[in-house]
Amino acid sequence: MIPFLDLKKINEPYETAFQEKLKTVLDNGWYILGKEVETFEKAFAEYTQSKYCIGVGNGFDALVLIFKAYIQLGKLKKGDEVIVPANTYIASILAILQADLVPVLVEPKLETYNINPNLIQEKITSKTKAILAVHLYGQLSEMDKINEIAEKHNLIVVEDVAQSHGAKINKFQSLNSKFQFQNVTLSEVEEPQTASAYSFYPGKNLGCLGDGGAIITNDAELAEILFSLRNYGSEKKYHNEYVGVNSRLDELQAGFLNLKLPNLDADNKKRRNIAKRYLSEIKNDKIILPFWDLSNNHVFHLFVVRSKNRDDLQGYLTQNNIQTLIHYPIPPHKQKAFLEWNRLSFPVTEKIHNEVLSLPMSPVLTDSEIDFIIEILNQY
Numbered sequence: 001m002i003p004f005l006d007l008k009k010i011n012e013p014y015e016t017a018f019q020e021k022l023k024t025v026l027d028n029g030w031y032i033l034g035k036e037v038e039t040f041e042k043a044f045a046e047y048t049q050s051k052y053c054i055g056v057g058n059g060f061d062a063l064v065l066i067f068k069a070y071i072q073l074g075k076l077k078k079g080d081e082v083i084v085p086a087n088t089y090i091a092s093i094l095a096i097l098q099a100d101l102v103p104v105l106v107e108p109k110l111e112t113y114n115i116n117p118n119l120i121q122e123k124i125t126s127k128t129k130a131i132l133a134v135h136l137y138g139q140l141s142e143m144d145k146i147n148e149i150a151e152k153h154n155l156i157v158v159e160d161v162a163q164s165h166g167a168k169i170n171k172f173q174s175l176n177s178k179f180q181f182q183n184v185t186l187s188e189v190e191e192p193q194t195a196s197a198y199s200f201y202p203g204k205n206l207g208c209l210g211d212g213g214a215i216i217t218n219d220a221e222l223a224e225i226l227f228s229l230r231n232y233g234s235e236k237k238y239h240n241e242y243v244g245v246n247s248r249l250d251e252l253q254a255g256f257l258n259l260k261l262p263n264l265d266a267d268n269k270k271r272r273n274i275a276k277r278y279l280s281e282i283k284n285d286k287i288i289l290p291f292w293d294l295s296n297n298h299v300f301h302l303f304v305v306r307s308k309n310r311d312d313l314q315g316y317l318t319q320n321n322i323q324t325l326i327h328y329p330i331p332p333h334k335q336k337a338f339l340e341w342n343r344l345s346f347p348v349t350e351k352i353h354n355e356v357l358s359l360p361m362s363p364v365l366t367d368s369e370i371d372f373i374i375e376i377l378n379q380y
């Protein structure tokens, strides 16, 4: 069986280094917010060309804490509406709710699976205060258009980067791409006010061996609140400035991430090379391939095809020993958890959920495995 994602194989090359890292942390005798977290935060801020990185417990908390920090800053308040793509992974929507804000669903583009900027405007009310852009499957959203709308309506833009570590526009990171489109470096522009949430869940492009997450931002005020919020609202021990939570990036996980981060770009390149093969060699009218402009704006967290007879295609691939997954089988508005949305209609979103299938994709997929997958798909 060709596995959808072989995590054991992905982590195998690091085994000795991981063991040594465990020994280092044991020798240090400091297990919470120690040197490894500090080192990772510095390295990841540098990697993303941003000023601040705040390590947190997971990607969900990263999103929640960004919203809570904006509430502390007085820029958001309970009941404010946040625009979010209707086809996102449920975590994005749950995070908005967790921060006492109101998610407003907007349809994606069928071609990119990312939010359709042309449909945002009509959902904006006097209560709309933010847009949560989700770079689904690893491809950046149309940030130039999203930022333009946000600027016009004075909205905060938050990015869910849980699936797109390392995706770049004009060789820069996605954060504040508004400026990057004009090809100016961050140091030359006015302090932007956005924040991005990352997850290091094991299966992500940069994954640890448990839960982990981070926030990046260039906003000093926001960063200061975030460093405090993740740690019971306290910067100075036993002095609590905010009603915070316990969501700290684990010291050991940070240590593992420090070992893996240097290989992220090379891993993403391997993913893009596999995508290039899939895109040029899969030739089957029954299979719709994903859109990609061949730039580094896509890191192929997932390679998602569509088919009218998705379940049949999946069954066929299983029979041929190729494991696939569906991201995602049920759209958020059809989930039991959101009964009040169940009668709403989002045709593009529903079509996506009915037709998508994720092919095996990871930096450890071998050439012969890729050959075989393509051959089987072409015979379908």
Ligand SMILES: *Cc1c(COP(=O)(O)O)cnc(C)c1O
Residues within 6 Å of the ligand: 058, 059, 060, 061, 088, 089, 091, 092, 134, 160, 162, 163, 199, 200, 201, 211, 212, 213
């Ligand atoms: C994985 C993921 C999250 C949540 O990350 P966790 O670390 O699992 O909490 C949020 N949004 C998207 C789009 C994700 O894929």
